[in-house]
Amino acid sequence: MRLLVVGKLNGQLSVAVKMAMNAGAKVSHVESAEQATNALRAGQGADLLMVDYALDIASLIAANEAERMRVPVVACGVDADPMRAAAAIKAGAKEFIPLPPDAELIAAVLAAVADDDKPMVVRDPAMEQVIKLADQVAPSEASILITGESGSGKEVMARYVHGKSRRAKAPFISVNCAAIPENLLESELFGHEKGAFTGAMARRIGKFEEADGGTLLLDEISEMDVRLQAKLLRAIQEREIDRVGGSRPVKVNIRILATSNRDLAQAVKDGTFREDLLYRLNVVNLRLPPLRERPADVISLCEFFVKKYSAANGMAEKPISAEAKRRLIAHRWPGNVRELENAMHRAVLLSTGAEIEEFAIRLPDGQQMASAPSPDAAVARGAQMAADAVSRTFVGSTVAEVEQKLIIDTLEHCLGNRTHAANILGISIRTLRNKLKEYGDAGIPVPPPQGGIGAAA
Template sequence: MRLLIVGALSGQLTAATRIAIDKGAAVVHADSVDMALRTLRSGRGADLVMIDVAMAIGDLIAGLEAERIHVPVVACGTSTDARAAVNAIRAGAKEYIPLPPDAEMIAAILAAVAADTRDLIVRDDSMAAVVRLAEQIAGSEASVLVTGESGTGKEVLARHVHRRSGRAGKPFISVNCAAIPEHLLESELFGHEKGAFTGAVARRIGKFEEATGGTLLLDEISEMDVRLQAKLLRAIQERVIDRVGGGKPVPVDIRIIATSNRNLADAVREGTFREDLLYRLNVVNLKIPPLRERSADVSALADHFARKYAEINGMPRRPISADARRELISAPWPGNVRELENTIHRAVLLASGDEIGVEAIRSPDGSRLGHGFGGRTEETVAKAAATAEAVTRSLVGRTVAEVERELILDTLDHCLGNRTHAARILGISIRTLRNKLNEYSGAGLDIPAPGEVRSVA
């Protein structure tokens, strides 16, 4: 986790920096916005920027956008400075951290940005076989494709491969291809030269060069535009890149690991993914089974998360009761490890008594976890059938386009405007979702921004 602190290191900001370092962050400091931009251009990248609320946050955000640098920004300042906090969020900061700093709040923000805080915990034979294969090929230079459903731990396994490789002492750089808009991703990966486009005031080093000597993880690579895939293929084959606007190839020495929650062979048939690139990436395929097929891992992970969140929240450690453990093992876990982690965190907060009982194992809406069709009572099945029939009748007389539009926008509301989460729930690519939203916006519809829902008339 690489953290860039922007502002004078005095008082509470110094304390925040010490906390971040104690939580495992590698911290770089910049006195000014200009210095921060120079740092980010130079190849000393950051996973998160923390800026003093008194600094020109709008100038930093504008500079990042103009130079196509994709990095989340959080502001920090005294808790009494409410106006400055509001202005920071309006300027584009993703979060506001009140000072004096709270260690657990900083830890939570760092953990939300950096997935490397997650541990690789394996007890189930099916997952153990995948890890053995990962360790067997870790020392090679072969490209690796890690596949599996969303939330199964693909990035965690990729980091494990890096730690077991000969490149372990070098950088591990992760790029989420689904989270970065198409027009920014090329510059993010390959960098750019001064004058390459309006706003490119200086050379910028991209992720390929940042990762030189180490490993570059291309997360959710199926979301990469086909035109950019051609440039990626050349980089993998020839070990050189071309910065945007550059005329001289730049040699790079990296190992590529890619992840996908989609079937790339299907994407090849659909024309959205290059077949030659798939062959280059898929030298070794590490296919992670879904959590519902790893019952031993469910139990071990649940114990781990129970200890972790008891400590984080300053609560007593409680064992998971036998009934609660059976409930966890029998749940379908469509969100996999990520969903299990959230469920246990919630259970730690809701539990009372000496154990985490079954009454604390709840969905976000407070209901019991689903157990699939086989575990339902006849009454529940009848209610579900009646609901399904009512929904079907409500669709009659409407066009497919109308139903699709309502489903997409309702799902986006459910995800508070988060495009990536909505696309995963809908089972479509982030590119397809963005195209649909652009279409709806052009038709005059209200499209929620990230963190928002549609306004209700």
């Protein structure tokens, strides 16, 4: 985590800085609020500001937000004056740290405000296969497209890939393309020069330059306007960007990761996403299965969230009751891991017994989660659903036709990437190529290969 300390480094603040560094923070320092805004504007980057409460915190936050630099603030001060501490919180600070500092308090505040504690919790074989592929490609410089339903953990996967890469000690910068208005996203990505447009009071370094040497995550890339996609494509290809209003290109050294919860191949057909940009981003595809397709992960994730939110709320950690576990596993979780996390946060707060009871597991509308079906009924229903699916899909087909459909469908899912498709199918790349040659010779359409790792036919 990157921590920017704002204020004069007297004795107690210096001690707090050392404690923050011991807690894993990368610390930089400026003395005034104006210098803090200038540092962020210049691309220094910070995940958290620790500000002396003697400074004008309200003005600092307002100046940063005027340029869309939203960095959380914690206030600190010696011999804490309750009135001034309360004023700092009212001004927008998330927390207050009294000085002389306490090492455990500083570590807890850093963790709570930065919310970096998002490990990859995996038990299900479906996700273990994705992790295996992620481990294989993380050390490379290849662009990776991470796909999956909303709430399935795409940003967590992106951070995992960054952490396993050769750039792990460099910045990880995330831009939510869906959350930033179209007319502001270009400046957010590429930066701007003073006077480039109304309100551009000074040069602003964009996320590409802020991520220099590290990883840039383009979250929900499918929401980017087609016109801006052309400029993004050039930046990825040439590894240089043009600031808005700039007169010369700026070289950048970054690795690109992108996420999408939409079918980008369909978006290409619809004309809302550039095909050449898709090829550049999708050198490797990591598809995250929805939570309903990885039931073995559910209880492990629940236990992780119970531990996290018990600590965050100062409550004793409780085990999850057997009936609650049955209901958790049986639920389909349309909101995926994000919905599960919120449900367990509520459960920690609502539970009244020695265990987290089933009635504490509530849906977003406040209703209790439905009872789980009996094991025999669940098995029978699952078997019937599987049999119906097979009947609808394969009955009346030969084994060769079923094999052909499976291979072609898997290759389409991988957008032509032969190596990825072979890994999913559990066959060698040579076997896959031989099959595809047979299909091609027979006049059967085969998804064309893309450029990048393992794409050649």
